[in-house]
Amino acid sequence: MTRKPCPGTLVSMSERPTPTLREEDFLRLDGQICFALNSASRAFNGLYRVVLKDLGLTYPQYLVMLVLWEHGTTPVKEIGTHLRLDSGTLSPLIKRLEVAGLVHRERSTEDERSVHVGLTEAGTALRARAVEVPRRIAAATGFELAEIRDLQTRLHRLTAALDAAVPQA
Amino acid sequence: MTRKPCPGTLVSMSERPTPTLREEDFLRLDGQICFALNSASRAFNGLYRVVLKDLGLTYPQYLVMLVLWEHGTTPVKEIGTHLRLDSGTLSPLIKRLEVAGLVHRERSTEDERSVHVGLTEAGTALRARAVEVPRRIAAATGFELAEIRDLQTRLHRLTAALDAAVPQA
DNA sequence: CACAATTAAGTTGTGCACAACTCAATGACC
DNA sequence: GGTCATTGAGTTGTGCACAACTTAATTGTG
Known part of the structure; x- marks a missing residue:
């Protein structure tokens, strides 16, 4: 009842190369990033x-x-x-x-x-x-400072890319 | 007029070791992660x-x-x-x-x-x-698949840590 | 100078997130 | 079997995010 096997009836997928992922997987990946x-x-x-x-x-x-x-x-x-x-x-x-x-x-x-x-x-x-707020927050993450920095950098890049992708913004 | 130099009058900072960051910097770092x-x-x-x-x-x-x-x-x-x-x-x-x-x-x-x-x-x-939605989104990020995966993993860890830190949840 | 385009703040309306609550159904325990 | 705590869905109220709009001030151009 719970796991409904996905019916193969999807849109055309003849065009793209799709290196490793199929349409199916993509819908899941998406639900995650x-x-x-x-x-x-x-x-x-x-x-x-x-x-x-x-x-x-x-x-x-x-x-x-x-x-x-x-x-x-x-x-x-x-x-x-x-x-x-x-x-x-x-x-x-x-x-x-x-x-x-x-x-x-x-x-x-x-x-x-x-x-x-x-x-x-x-x-x-x-x-x-x-x-004292930032210290309490940082402590709660349990992350190293370097890792926080790294994450921050990636997120900035991501935000910039996304903003650039949105037309009017 | 714009850059008001921070007045040194802050709370006690005699106790903690504070490896490299002072209170001041912390408030900024925070505003970023x-x-x-x-x-x-x-x-x-x-x-x-x-x-x-x-x-x-x-x-x-x-x-x-x-x-x-x-x-x-x-x-x-x-x-x-x-x-x-x-x-x-x-x-x-x-x-x-x-x-x-x-x-x-x-x-x-x-x-x-x-x-x-x-x-x-x-x-x-x-x-x-x-x-087709996920593909369009992924394309907009301009990120490699591996990098997305990596980011995802870190975010999951972060979310788990944060959830654990919140009392009632 | 006049007048159109732009800019800053604010308003209105929709939808989401969440706390605090109600209500009904269920489960546990005596 | 009756009572009480728990559970699932839903409602209410507050605040944020954002689109679309209004209003007033400023800027640009003929």
Whole structure:
């Protein structure tokens, strides 16, 4: 009942060379490279959820705070460039950070289209408590630093390749 | 104005050995290992969105279809085990697949708590068109097969480690 | 200068992820 | 056999991601 043998009725496969894999296997492989990434990302998210609970931050909010701690007051647009996010995601997120009293927004005087996001005192103070977060995360992975670096490099290459492959982006 | 030099006023760092990295660097490193993963995952998602548009599927819906194509009729619970998702996510998602006419749901007779999800004819037929998806994705990454495999292995290890680190999960 | 194209932020709507919950069916134990 | 804990599906509420849109400011070009 469970293992239904795949019916041979597939699309034409007369054209391609297909070195070692057939159509069948491909559908499985696929369910893994993208899926492995997806799973790992969500697993990370779950861990961050626990670790960041004390700080009252979600993971994406934490990312925005990281940008601000590193670069200081930053226009929304630039935060988006750093994080690969658009205003549709950032506007409400930053609004929540504002309600939480961690950041303030101010429209630029030179260019009134732009809004600068800066840290409040509470936001600045939170950094001290956030410093221990990365260590806890890194410890949880159980990975060597070198391996993390390596993984990082590959992922960057992958992201770049994928971005390049998407038309409009 | 842009590069604010980090003020030295941080938390105590007298205890730990810290081989090569200081607190400062850690906060940056962090913003990358997790973030690299997050970015790659979202980049993948963006590519899938384009590729799957023809099929009228989102990426998570595609994952569910993959499970069904591979295993045939499957209880919701088991789909969740395969995909690392709970009923809170799956119930509405599967309902949308049902509305689209790709799957049907039927309450089990042996155990009336359980709901079996099976493919309709349209759902089965869609497989033929989905077969080309993995190739297009793989091509877009520009990665060698071996490298994909390697990355996959590392990500699985990472996910396992992260899951183990989260208390309740 | 005027006017079209571009740009930045924000809004709206859809779908996913997940916590916390309800409800009904099942299983375990006395 | 009756009671209670557990299990599977589903609902509700919050937040994120992103497409498509609106609005206002800026820039480019005739």
